[in-house]
Amino acid sequence: MNEIARRFYAERDVRTLQYGADTTVLERPVALLVGIDATGRAAQVAALALVNMLARVHRRLHLVVPPADLQARALIDAPTLADALFAMATAINPVLDLTTAPMSASIPTNAITIGIGTDLPDELDIYLGWNGGRGEIAAVPCRCPSTGPEEHILGAATAACLAAAMAFRAAHGSTIRPTRLNLLERTADADAGTTSRTSPIDVGRVLVVGAGAVSQALFYWLREIGVVGTWDVVDADLTELHNTNRCLGTTAADAGWPDALPNGEQRHKASITAGLTGAQEHLYWLDTWPDLADAPRYDLVLPLANERGVRAEVAALGQPVLLHATTSSNWTAELHRHIPDRDDCPACRIPTAPTGSFLCGTGPAIPTTLGSPDAALPFLSAAAGLLLASALLELREESRLITGRQNHWRLHLELGHRLWQSAIHPNDGCPHTLPPEARQILHTPTPGRWSTIDPAM
Ligand SMILES: [Zn+2]
Structure with a gap:
């Protein structure tokens, strides 16, 4: 590795290493092979998202991509899928060791090998598949249907998150765990059905507080899934290079490191x-x-920041429902719902000072990550953003997301025995929630689209 790459990685990979990644493992090649039967829009969404995540962690990528016009929206526009993949990967990591070859040529020795499609060599490590809203990874080739592509976007996106998580775990020595996951149903494995939604996300006028990794993942998926309505994003923060290890929309140039040197503007x-x-x-x-x-005047507020007491401040806005997503240092992506009087508020659920208030053990996976709340990996943020996007697809007054007692769902991406865990956090004298009368005064004159979710309205 030359001096430029050494300096770039030292700056970029701080959070990745805090999560317990091994630098020599990050040097191990990862190969993605796309079959000629997997170039439809859903497959392209999966390939682009997967390479986006891989390029933020792994330092050697090998891509085998058949000729196909670009049909996904992609981070960087290009005429073909291969061009979009290459342009994106090098924009994310200008010192990436990126190679390509025809399907028949040999792939790098010792590579973790990933396939999308069925027209692929046998004995790759991980294959992606999907059906409707269900995404899948397996040790044998999986179906990647491309008919009625919009129906399969969510499943394809989910498969990409699973594959990125599994590749990282496999590079660190884990065995491949065949996994099925439906984020709309919040089901996994044998329980995972094919429920999907094809319409664009349409939840009215939305305020997004925070533009960090989970927020950016949400917008990355909104771009591929489709979104309507007016959206506002508030955040004063500038991009640092170490943010590019997990922010799906961010390139090295965005952090002020074009060409892997700190010569640009953030x-x-x-x-x-x-x-x-x-x-x-x-x-x-x-x-x-x-x-x-x-x-x-906002129909929906999504609190996706945690600094400067923002969770308590958003809780005091008196919104009829707050939805948000988080990641943790325990390999989880989490979805949260807060309905005033029924549920606790975001500030009570996630206090600024860690107090271990969760119902289950929250000991960090790696002891050295204690005190490193920012330790993170791209597939955790990506899954959290997709979980929130799925909740927005599901949002209706009568949906289980709103009517159910559960208000907190954890997705365990260490891919162990159990993938989902849900919890109920009741409102137990929360000091941040506005009293019902105050909420009525705020929202009765001009009720928002989701006002009647509030029990006081
Ligand atoms: Zn509270």
Whole structure:
């Protein structure tokens, strides 16, 4: 490795190493082979998302991609799928050791091998598949249907998250665990059905607080799934190079490191995130944002930040429902619901100082990550964003997401025995939630689209 690459990785991979990654393992090649029967839009969404995640962690990628016009929306536009994959991977990591070859040529020795499609060599390590909203990884080739592609986008996206997680685990010595997952149903393995949604996400006027990794993953998926309505993103933070290890919309140049050297200008996270779907950026912290007083006009507020007491501040907006997603240092991606009076609030559920308030053990996977709440990996953020996107696809007053008692779902991406865990956090005297009368005064004059979810309305 030359000096430029050494310096780039030292700066970029801080959070990855805090999560327990082994640098020599990150040097192990990962090969992705796309079959000629897997070039439809859903397959392209899977291939692009997977390479996006791999390039943020692994340092040697080998791509085998058949000729196909680009049909996915892609981070970087290009005429063909192969061009889009190469342009994106090198923009994310300018010092990536990136190779390609025809299908028949040999793949690098000792590579973790991943396949999309069925027209592929036998004995690859991981194959992706999907059916409707169900994504899958397996040790044998899986079906990757491309008819009625919109129906399969969610499953293909889910398969990409699973494959990125499994590749990282496999590179560190884990055996391949065949896995099926449906994020809309919040089911796994034998229970996972093919429920899907084809319509674009349509939840009205939305305020997104925070433009970090989970927020950016949400917008990355919104771009591929489709979204309508007015969306605002508020965040004053600038992009650092170590953010590129997990922020799906961010390139090295966005962090001020074009050509792997710190010679450029850092872009605002809100600009990058909002730019993924054409949303409106607001370069403020929530507590200094002059337009915050107008917050009741939003149909939905998504609190995706945690600094500066933002969770308590959002809880006090009196919204009829808050949905958000998080990652943890225990290999989880988590979905949260907060309905006033029924559920606790985001500040009570996730206190700023760690107090171990969860129902189950939360000991970190790696002892050295204690005190490293920012330790993270791209597939955790990607899965959290996709989990939230799925919740937005599901959102209806009568959906199980709203009517059910469960208000917290954990997805365990260490891919052990059990993938899902749900919990019920009741409102137990939360000091942040506005009283019912105050919420009525705020929302009765101009009820938002989801107002009647609030039990006081
Ligand atoms: Zn509270």
